[in-house]
Amino acid sequence: MPEMPEVETVRRTVAARVAGRRIEAVEVRRPKFVEPLTPEEFAQRVTGRRIAEVDRRGKYLILRLTEDGAPGGARAGSGGAKANGAGAKAKPAGEIIIHLKMAGRLLVCRTGEVLEPKLEKHTHVVFRLEGDEELRHIDLRHFGRVSYVAGARDRAGYAAHPKLKGLAALGPEPLSPDFTYEHLKAGLARRKTKIKPLLLDQSFVAGLGNIYADESLYRARIHPERRANELKPREVRALFEAIQGIIAEAIAHRGTTIATYVDGEGRRGEFAAMLLAYGRTGEKCSRCGTPIERIVLGGRSTHFCPKCQKLPGAKRRVAPRKKVARTTVRRDQKVVQ
Numbered sequence: 001m002p003e004m005p006e007v008e009t010v011r012r013t014v015a016a017r018v019a020g021r022r023i024e025a026v027e028v029r030r031p032k033f034v035e036p037l038t039p040e041e042f043a044q045r046v047t048g049r050r051i052a053e054v055d056r057r058g059k060y061l062i063l064r065l066t067e068d069g070a071p072g073g074a075r076a077g078s079g080g081a082k083a084n085g086a087g088a089k090a091k092p093a094g095e096i097i098i099h100l101k102m103a104g105r106l107l108v109c110r111t112g113e114v115l116e117p118k119l120e121k122h123t124h125v126v127f128r129l130e131g132d133e134e135l136r137h138i139d140l141r142h143f144g145r146v147s148y149v150a151g152a153r154d155r156a157g158y159a160a161h162p163k164l165k166g167l168a169a170l171g172p173e174p175l176s177p178d179f180t181y182e183h184l185k186a187g188l189a190r191r192k193t194k195i196k197p198l199l200l201d202q203s204f205v206a207g208l209g210n211i212y213a214d215e216s217l218y219r220a221r222i223h224p225e226r227r228a229n230e231l232k233p234r235e236v237r238a239l240f241e242a243i244q245g246i247i248a249e250a251i252a253h254r255g256t257t258i259a260t261y262v263d264g265e266g267r268r269g270e271f272a273a274m275l276l277a278y279g280r281t282g283e284k285c286s287r288c289g290t291p292i293e294r295i296v297l298g299g300r301s302t303h304f305c306p307k308c309q310k311l312p313g314a315k316r317r318v319a320p321r322k323k324v325a326r327t328t329v330r331r332d333q334k335v336v337q
């Protein structure tokens with residue numbers, strides 16, 4: 001599924017095309033996407049507004065709207081593209097918040113452009129923009145969500161919305177100034193849980209999904225089942241640097257395409273070739289040559305090098321679990337070959 005670097009890549013490509021433009025009309029083909037509003041209510045709230053900027057929090061894309069009038073945002077955003085108006089400050093008019101979920105994509109196309117039948121069939125929301133272009137939300141698996149909140153950067157408003165509780169609860173972004181070594185160290189010290197599931201907890205750090213959690217732990221040489229509060233200071237430092245490094249590199253390579261992900265211009269991400277642990281079950285570790293193992297942890301498939309990422313006391317504590325891990329690997333390889 002798209003993780004944060006992929007959503008950030010979508011944000012960048014989409015922002016370059018839609019920021020500063022007015023929404024002329026909205027067509028909701030699948031009412032479920034805009035619940036709890038009806039398609040008419042949703043269209044009424046956003047039609048005639050201007051998209052001042054496209055921002056992102058975790059895996060949520062946020063289109064900040066202003067009253068039509070002067071183009072451009074009333075407030076400068078955190079990295080979102082902005083249109084420069086003639087100095088007049090347009091009044092904020094709420095936000096459209098899009099979650100792409102497992103297989104969603106946003107495409108900017110010409111008005112009325114006919115895409116391949118599969119994409120046409122699964123186009124659920126269409127924003128018609130001034131300048132004869134459309135922003136389309138396409139989702140082959142129909143899990144996506146498009147929400148509207150009246151306020152801007154409104155944590156209470158997000159929490160009150162039935163589809164945005166996850167957004168309200170998000171922790172700091174890995175590349176934001178809030179996510180510091182001290183923050184990570186203090187957060188880990190408070191928790192006895194296993195490190196991998198903790199990294200996936202979006203209230204702990206926002207936007208680190210399964211792929212990048214595995215890669216970060218691999219780079220930092222930390223076994224995914226280590227207890228958070230038992231990591232040594234040098235390991236916490238290595239993990240902090242690995243998380244920031246992996247996320248920045250993934251964004252620079254426009255994300256990872258495993259299955260269907262494409263950016264706002266239909267291009268695939270290039271980071272998949274650079275993954276060293278995720279999806280590499282049975283392949284040799286790039287550092288020591290030991291085959292990468294796969295286990296299931298917290299319901300998620302987890303990849304690591306058993307030699308570079310040691311579990312202290314493993315012999316005593318997890319002998320039976322190791323057996324399960326080997327079976328899983330074998331079963332995996334049969335499927336793949």
Ligand SMILES: [Zn+2]
Nearest residue numbers: 285288305308
């Ligand atoms: Zn290794």
